Amino acid sequence: MSFTVEERGALNSLSYRLFFKNAEGKYISPFHDIPMYADESQKIFHMVVEVPRWTNAKMEIGTKDLLNPIKQDVKKGKLRYVANVFPHKGYIWNYGAIPQTWEDPAHKDGDTGCCGDNDPIDVCEIGSKVCSRGEVIKVKALGILAMIDEGETDWKVIAIDVEDSEAKDFNNIGDVQRLKPGYLEATVDWFRRYKIPDGKPENKFAFNDEFKDKDFAIEVIKSTHNFWKDLISQKTGAGELNCKNTCVSVGDNSYCCTADEAKAAVETHPCGKAESIPSSVDKWFYFEKK
Template structure:
């Protein structure tokens, strides 16, 4: 199963969108139409790459837009770029989401004591390859970090690209500690402090910031898949989320989106044009003492 992207609008502007197509060239939603599993028997998952490693643009699946393309988050009317908190530069992994998952804001997690953040579950790919924006890769799950972001549960799955040359050597979270020393500590540090330049406090973590293992992570993903199933079957109120899809819902469902309707959605956006420059301030480094 393969997927391609179609860029629309001008990169580095608010018009920019990344739409997804399946192998037949039909538009699909990366939130709903891309299967969660790449290989269920081996617990291999699909990951939609939103932000390639070393970049700063806060791209994300637009859960409230038709077809849920990737677009850059907006903060106070401007495109959002994640700040560099020394010694980190941009995202330190390929960052993205597992499709067909949803952290239900109406469900209080028994471990974290907080409700979900209303998004697909996040993934950090620790492989050596720098992926492309919109790339759909297959990942092996290794563990998970339970971040509490402004009072919401925001799971961070740790995984490795199945195509990574070293993927076979990684079977659980302890292998990351052994083979990539310092990476997990840097991950906690990154998530703890990345919002400080925006004037926000440090993020907190459940389990004292300790990573849970592969089995815990896979179970957490399955739980969020269950929440998504309830969402897409209209057992849960979608709120402001756009659940239109081209592959999952039957023709009698209000969530069903025909190929013609999907094409109309894409054609309503601007064709891909020249990119704007990225503000020089994005390269600024911020320094804070570790507490």
């Protein structure tokens, strides 16, 4: 199963969109149409890369837009870039999401005591390769971190690309601790402090800031897949989410998006010339650890 992407709008601008196609050239939703499992028997998942490692642009699947293209997050009319909080430069992993998952904002998690954040479940891919935006890779889960972001549960799956040269050596969260010393601590530090330059408080974590293991991670992923299934089958209200898709829903289902409708949606975003990234994005921020 292979996927390609089509850029529309102008990179580094409010108009930028990255649309997805399947092997047949059919426009699809990366949220709904890409299967969660790449290999269910081996518990291998698909991951949609939103943000390549070392970059700052806060790109994400547009859950409220038709076909859910990747676009840059916006706050108060301005594009969002994550700040460099010393010693970190941009995102310190390939960052993205597992398709066909959803953290239900109406469900209070029994472990965290907080409801979901209304997004697909997030993934931090720790392999040696710097991925490309929009790349769909196959990953195995190694563990998970339960971040509490402004009162919402925001799970962070730690995973590795199964085709990475190091993948055979990583099979659980303890392998990350042993073979990449400091990486998990840096991950907690990154998520704890990345919003401080925006005037936000430090993020908190469940389980005393500790990572849970592979089995725990897989169960969380499965539960978010079940929430997504309730969403796409209309057992759960979608709110502002756009659940239109070209592969999952069929017939007269209101979530079914025709090929003509999908093509028209893409064509409303003409191509443009990339704009430059503001020089302020390279600024460093220094904060004393508490």
